[in-house]
Structures are given as structure tokens and as C-alpha cells.
Amino acid sequence: MERIEQHASFGGSQEVWRFHSDALGATARFGVYLPPAALRGDRCPVLYWLSGLTCTEQNFITKANVQAHAAQHGLIVVAPDTSPRGDGVADDPAYDLGQGAGFYVNATQAPWAPHYRMQDHVAEELPALVEARFPATDRRAVSGHSMGGHGALVTALRHPGRYRSVSAFSPIVAPSQVPWGRKALAAYLGPDPAAWAEWDAVELLKTARERLPLLVDQGEADEFLARELRPDLLEAACAATGHPLTLRRQPGYDHSYYFIASFLGEHVAHHAAALRG
Amino acid sequence: MERIEQHASFGGSQEVWRFHSDALGATARFGVYLPPAALRGDRCPVLYWLSGLTCTEQNFITKANVQAHAAQHGLIVVAPDTSPRGDGVADDPAYDLGQGAGFYVNATQAPWAPHYRMQDHVAEELPALVEARFPATDRRAVSGHSMGGHGALVTALRHPGRYRSVSAFSPIVAPSQVPWGRKALAAYLGPDPAAWAEWDAVELLKTARERLPLLVDQGEADEFLARELRPDLLEAACAATGHPLTLRRQPGYDHSYYFIASFLGEHVAHHAAALRG
Numbered sequence: 444m445e446r447i448e449q450h451a452s453f454g455g456s457q458e459v460w461r462f463h464s465d466a467l468g469a470t471a472r473f474g475v476y477l478p479p480a481a482l483r484g485d486r487c488p489v490l491y492w493l494s495g496l497t498c499t500e501q502n503f504i505t506k507a508n509v510q511a512h513a514a515q516h517g518l519i520v521v522a523p524d525t526s527p528r529g530d531g532v533a534d535d536p537a538y539d540l541g542q543g544a545g546f547y548v549n550a551t552q553a554p555w556a557p558h559y560r561m562q563d564h565v566a567e568e569l570p571a572l573v574e575a576r577f578p579a580t581d582r583r584a585v586s587g588h589s590m591g592g593h594g595a596l597v598t599a600l601r602h603p604g605r606y607r608s609v610s611a612f613s614p615i616v617a618p619s620q621v622p623w624g625r626k627a628l629a630a631y632l633g634p635d636p637a638a639w640a641e642w643d644a645v646e647l648l649k650t651a652r653e654r655l656p657l658l659v660d661q662g663e664a665d666e667f668l669a670r671e672l673r674p675d676l677l678e679a680a681c682a683a684t685g686h687p688l689t690l691r692r693q694p695g696y697d698h699s700y701y702f703i704a705s706f707l708g709e710h711v712a713h714h715a716a717a718l719r720g
Numbered sequence: 721m722e723r724i725e726q727h728a729s730f731g732g733s734q735e736v737w738r739f740h741s742d743a744l745g746a747t748a749r750f751g752v753y754l755p756p757a758a759l760r761g762d763r764c765p766v767l768y769w770l771s772g773l774t775c776t777e778q779n780f781i782t783k784a785n786v787q788a789h790a791a792q793h794g795l796i797v798v799a800p801d802t803s804p805r806g807d808g809v810a811d812d813p814a815y816d817l818g819q820g821a822g823f824y825v826n827a828t829q830a831p832w833a834p835h836y837r838m839q840d841h842v843a844e845e846l847p848a849l850v851e852a853r854f855p856a857t858d859r860r861a862v863s864g865h866s867m868g869g870h871g872a873l874v875t876a877l878r879h880p881g882r883y884r885s886v887s888a889f890s891p892i893v894a895p896s897q898v899p900w901g902r903k904a905l906a907a908y909l910g911p912d913p914a915a916w917a918e919w920d921a922v923e924l925l926k927t928a929r930e931r932l933p934l935l936v937d938q939g940e941a942d943e944f945l946a947r948e949l950r951p952d953l954l955e956a957a958c959a960a961t962g963h964p965l966t967l968r969r970q971p972g973y974d975h976s977y978y979f980i981a982s983f984l985g986e987h988v989a990h991h992a993a994a995l996r997g
Contacts, residue, residue, distance in 0.1 A: 450978035451941065451970075457978055508785035508981060664728065693728075701727035701734055704785060 444576065447472070453514035454479040457504055462572070466563040467527040473569060474504040474522035478514045481578045488607075488718035489519045489579045490711065493565060493587030493594035495613075496623070497543045500524050503588075506700040512708045516715035519579050523565050525590070527558040539623055540630055546618070547594030548642045550631035559631055566598050566605070584714035588612040588703055589667070590623070596644035596657065603653035608717035610658035610710045612703050613665055616677035617645040623671050645680040656687040658713055660706045662696030721853065724749070730791035731756040734781055739849070743840040744804040750846060751781040751799035755791045758855045765884075765995035766796045766856045767988065770842060770864030770871035772890075773900070774820045777801050780865075783977040789985045793992035796856050800842050802867070804835040816900055817907055823895070824871030825919045827908035836908055843875050843882070861991035865889040865980055866944070867900070873921035873934065880930035885994035887935035887987045889980050890942055893954035894922040900948050925957040933964040935990055937983045939973030 448459035455478040464471035481487045490513070492503050503509065503522045513520045526532075526545030533554035535541035541555075550559035573579050583606050587595035592614025599609035618624020619639045628639040640646040661674045668674075674690055681688035696702040725736035732755040741748035758764045767790070769780050780786065780799045790797045803809075803822030810831040812818035818832075827836035850856050860883050864872035869891025876886035895901020896916045905916040917923040938951045945951075951967055958965035973979040 450974055450976050451939070451972040451982070452978040453982045505977065506782055508788070510978070510981070511785070511985075662728070695728040697727055699727050700782065701729040701787070704787070705728070705730045708788075 452476065452510040455482060455510065455514050457510055459500060459504075464527075464564055464568060466560045466568040468558050469527040469529045469532055471527070471564065472500050472524050474500040475573070475577060476504070476510050476513050476520040477577065478517050478519065480517040481519055484578060485517065486578045486580045487517050487519045488582035488584070489521055489570070489573055490714050491565065491569070491583065491585045492520060492522045493547060493585065493591030493598070494522065494525050495587070495589030495591050496525070497538050498525050498591075499543070502700070507703050507707050509707060509711065512711035516711055518711065518715060518718065519573070519577060521569060521573055523569055526561060532558045540627055544590065544627060546590055546627045546631065546642070547598060548628070548631050551638070552631060552633050555631050562598065562601070565594065566602055582607055582718045584608040584718055586610040586612070586710055586714065587614070589698065590615055592659070593618055593624070593644065597642055597647060599655055600644060600647040600651055601641070603651075606655065608714045609655055610713060612660050612706070613662060613667070613672055613698055614644070614659060614677075615671055617643055617673055619643045619646065620676065621671045621673060645676050648680040648684055648686050651684070651686060654686060656689065657681065658710065659688065659690045660710070661690065661692055662698065662702045663692050663694050664696055665698045667698055729753065729787040732759060732787065732791050734787055736777060736781075741804075741841055741845060743837045743845040745835050746804040746806045746809055748804070748841065749777050749801055751777040751797075752850070752854060753781070753787050753790050753797040754854065755794050755796065757794040758796055761855060762794065763855045763857045764794050764796045765859035765861070766798055766847070766850055767991050768842065768846070768860065768862045769797060769799045770824060770862065770868030770875070771799065771802050772864070772866030772868045773802070774815050775802050775868075776820070779977070784980050784984050786984060786988065789988035793988055795988065795992055795995065796850070796854060798846060798850055800846055803838060809835045817904055821867065821904060823867060823904045823908060823919070824875060825905070825908050828915070829908060829910050832908050839875065839878070842871065843879055859884055859995045861885040861995055863887040863889070863987055863991065864891070866949075866975065867892055869936070870895055870901070870921060874919055874924060876932055877921060877924040877928055878918070880928075883932065885991045886932055887990060889937050889983070890939060890944070890949055890975055891921070891936060891954075892948055894920055894950055896920045896923065897953065898948045898950060922953050922957040925961055925963050928961070928963060931963060933966065934958065935987065936965065936967045937987070938967065938969055939975065939979045940969050940971050941973055942975045944975055
């Protein structure tokens with residue numbers, strides 16, 4: 444495990460680490476922000492952030508200003524990559540499949556199965572590593588954007604009791620029903636939609652054992668809203684099962700980091716309240 | 721004049737515009753953030769931000785989180801490119817000369833003189849355009865980073881009365897005395913250092929007619945500190961002439977946008993106080 448970047452930031456330390464991931468069978472990178480409290484030796488709770496299509500660990504740590512909020516609330520923030528990487532790792536020329544587009548699933552199909560185990564990576568391997576190697580408690584929150592918003596919802600719903608809070612920006616809420624999701628799930632999990640249900644937030648809500656409240660922000664000027672994101676499906680699924688949902692439709696906002704940055708402070712405060720409570 | 725990007729951001733609008741710049745003899749882009757107050761129709765003062773080597777208008781608007789602070793204080797923020805661009809514009813393969821490295825001077829030497837008039841662009845052309853086309857007052861502040869910190873100091877010192885406040889992050893304070901500056905000024909202005917003095921903050925301070933207070937933040941872990949930035953020379957020049965200077969050496973901080981973002985809120989508050997006063 445090797446630290447490859449370190450920058451002072453809001454009194455804390457924004458770092459990037461590289462290590463051999465057993466889950467991915469590849470070298471993996473992640474960003475970690477250590478707030479001032481952690482540098483003073485306090486053990487801090489951890490917010491995991493899952494990024495969207497085409498991203499690496501860099502996008503969120505350079506564009507969202509999460510460090511200001513994490514410093515204020517005393518949270519560690521961990522930002523994984525969005526897929527396995529490397530010469531030996533299967534890929535596809537499209538931006539929405541393969542490297543940069545892992546969809547936070549454990550793939551079962553060739554050629555993806557050997558390395559594309561992003562769910563194990565983000566839900567098991569990284570928390571174990573972070574809690575062993577950084578001044579972190581086992582109190583965890585998870586959030587993300589777009590494909591990573593899907594990742595956050597699915598990861599929390601699949602692991603009752605593991606996360607104290609979950610939120611998402613512009614999430615793909617029903618990958619089984621939209622083009623991005625159907626393409627990726629068919630490739631990684633095979634053509635039978637029965638195998639997709641355990642990776643689809645709207646499907647998982649039908650049998651959720653834990654009523655973890657969902658906080659979702661969605662820009663109304665988001666170019667992917669009607670075709671890929673479909674917050675109406677999440678709203679209907681939560682209404683049908685009585686799952687607590689705060690869905691905020693933000694007029695004028697698009698799919699970009701300008702949207703994320705505008706509301707990230709409120710999400711971090713939401714997670715901090717749950718993690719400190 | 722054409723708007724090529726528009727994103728809702730902190731209740732305001734982050735935009736990028738393209739226009740034919742007479743000063744540069746080329747198509748120029750700039751970022752402009754319109755805070756909520758401007759969208760409501762209020763005329764707002766303007767903070768100009770000058771970026772460093774290799775940057776375009778994008779770096780600052782995507783990485784610094786300036787929009788949060790500008791929204792709070794009701795400031796318009798204008799972020800120009802760092803040089804003329806285009807196929808007909810002279811360039812150099814090095815990162816520190818030519819496109820991306822205009823140094824905010826008006827060049828006099830071939831092949832640079834026809835297009836490299838960044839000082840006219842940022843100090844004359846853009847303020848005239850912004851004050852005519854956006855809900856802006858003629859109250860102006862200027863700040864920047866590294867090469868752009870040099871640009872901010874020099875632009876304010878060359879134009880007494882034009883700016884209400886000036887600040888800089890990690891500025892090149894004495895380009896005549898350091899490698900980046902000597903290379904660029906020799907290329908753009910010719911080999912005689914006598915021609916460089918009017919583009920060198922430490923030299924300009926010797927004859928400054930206006931005692932505009934300087935606010936400068938400098939990271940102590942900045943890799944360019946001793947070779948290129950030399951805040952000690954600024955400190956000595958201000959001490960010699962009684963020019964008001966607040967120079968803050970920030971332990972542990974490097975030359976990156978993580979540093980800028982950490983202290984930008986304080987700079988924007990400083991400018992807002994001067995602009996609103």
C-alpha cells in the first residue's frame with residue numbers, strides 16, 4: 444500500500460493511495476481525505492463516495508469541495524475508482540461499459556468476471572482496509588453520483604446494518620429499466636433480467652429489511668433525467684413499501700459537478716448527523 | 721459573443737462565453753459566475769481571477785469552489801484564459817511559454833507581438849465587455865494564482881484606482897529574478913531587463929502611487945517556493961516602501977488547487993468587504 448499523492452486541504456490531508464486489490468485482482472487507487480480531527484489522532488466515521496461513468500478517484504476529490512465539509516464535521520471521506528484498471532483487465536471502447544463503468548456489481552460473465560468485482564471492493568475490501576490503516580471508526584455512510592448514486596443505494600440496500608446513512612445525487616435508480624443499466628447488467632451478469640434484480644435499487648426496495656432513509660437530489664435540467672435516471676420510479680417504489688425517501692427536485696440544475704458541489708454540504712451534514720448520532 | 725456553457729451553481733449561474741477579442745486578435749473564452757443577486761437583477765461588483773501556467777478558463781471554475789463564496793457575497797467572478805489560442809497564434813512546445821503561458825503582458829517581440837496582449841485583454845477589454853453585457857458595476861477586484869498571482873499584482877499596480885482590492889495565491893512576485901519569469905519576459909519583451917520592470921511586481925512597488933493593500937497566501941510546502949515564487953522579495957519590497965502587505969505563510973500547503981480552495985473563502989470575503997465598502 445503506497446501513498447501516491449498528499450495535499451494539505453482545509454487543515455486536513457487529501458491523499459491518494461495505491462494497493463493490490465484482492466477483490467479486483469488488480470492495482471487499485473482510492474482517494475482518502477483525513478480531516479483535522481483525524482490528524483490530531485481522533486478516530487472518525489467514514490463517508491464513502493461512489494463516482495459516475497468515466498470517473499476515476501480524481502473527479503470527486505478535485506471538483507466537489509468535499510474537504511471543506513468533511514473538515515467541518517470531522518469525517519473521513521473515501522473515494523474509490525469506478526472500475527478495475529490495467530492492461531490485463533477487460534475493457535470496451537464505449538464510455539458506459541468496462542473500465543470507468545464498473546456499476547458497482549460483482550460480474551459473473553466473461554470477460555468481466557475475473558476482475559469486475561466492484562461491490563466486493565467498495566463494500567468489503569475498502570472498509571476493512573480503511574478501518575485497519577486509518578484513524579477510522581466502523582461508522583459508515585455512503586453516497587454517490589449517477590452510476591455511483593446507483594452504487595450507493597444498492598450497496599446500502601444489500602448490506603442492512605452496515606451503513607448509518609445513504610444519499611445520492613442523480614442516481615440511476617432502476618438500472619433494469621433504462622439503457623445504461625440494461626447494457627451494463629446484461630454484459631456483467633448475463634441476459635436474464637432475473638439476475639439483475641439484486642443490483643437494482645427499485646427492485647431491492649421491494650424486500651428491504653432495513654428502512655434506512657434515502658436522501659436524493661436530482662436536477663430538473665439533467666439531460667439524463669427522463670431516459671436514464673427516472674426518480675419517479677424510486678418515488679413509486681418507496682411509496683409502495685413505505686420506505687422513507689426525501690427526493691428533492693432542484694430546478695435548473697444539470698448532471699454536472701456544479702450540481703453536486705451546490706448541495707454536497709447538505710448531504711455531508713445529513714451523514715454527519717447520522718454518523719455522530 | 722456566444723454562451724457555450726451554462727450550469728446552475730449555488731443558486732447562480734456558472735457560464736462560459738466565447739467572443740472575438742480585438743486585444744488578442746483571436747477567439748477568446750472566459751468563465752463568468754453570476755450570483756443569485758445578479759440573476760435577480762442587482763448590479764454586482766466583479767472579481768477577476770487570473771490562472772496559472774497551463775490553465776484555461778476551466779481550471780478555476782471547476783476546482784476552486786469559488787461559486788459558494790461568490791453566491792454568499794453577491795460577487796460576479798470572471799475567469800479569463802491564460803493566453804491567446806488558436807491555429808494562427810504563436811506557440812512553443814514548453815509548458816511555460818506560449819499558449820497557456822501568456823504572463824499577462826503585452827508582448828513586443830516576434831513571433832508573440834501580434835496576439836500576446838493579455839494585459840490589454842484582462843485589464844481593458846474584459847472589464848469593458850463585462851460591465852456592458854452583464855449586471856456588473858465598475859467596482860473591481862483582482863486575484864490569481866502563481867503566474868496569475870503575478871498577473872493580479874502587476875495588473876493592479878499598473879492601474880491605480882482601477883481595482884478596489886488585490887490578492888494572490890503563490891504569486892511569482894519578481895519575474896525578472898526567477899527562471900519562469902526571465903524566460904517568458906525575455907521571449908515576450910526582448911532580452912533587455914529594463915523592459916521587464918513594468919511587468920514585475922517587486923519593481924513596480926518601488927514607484928507605486930497607490931498603496932492598495934496586498935493580501936498574499938503562500939504554501940510553505942510549495943515545490944516552486946524558493947526557485948520561482950520568492951515571497952521574501954515581495955516582503956522586502958513592501959518593507960522598503962511602506963506598502964501594506966499581509967503575507968500568510970501556510971504550513972504544509974503545496975501549489976495545488978487544494979491550497980487555493982482552502983483559503984479562497986477568506987480572499988473572497990476580503991474582496992467583498994473592499995467592493996461593498
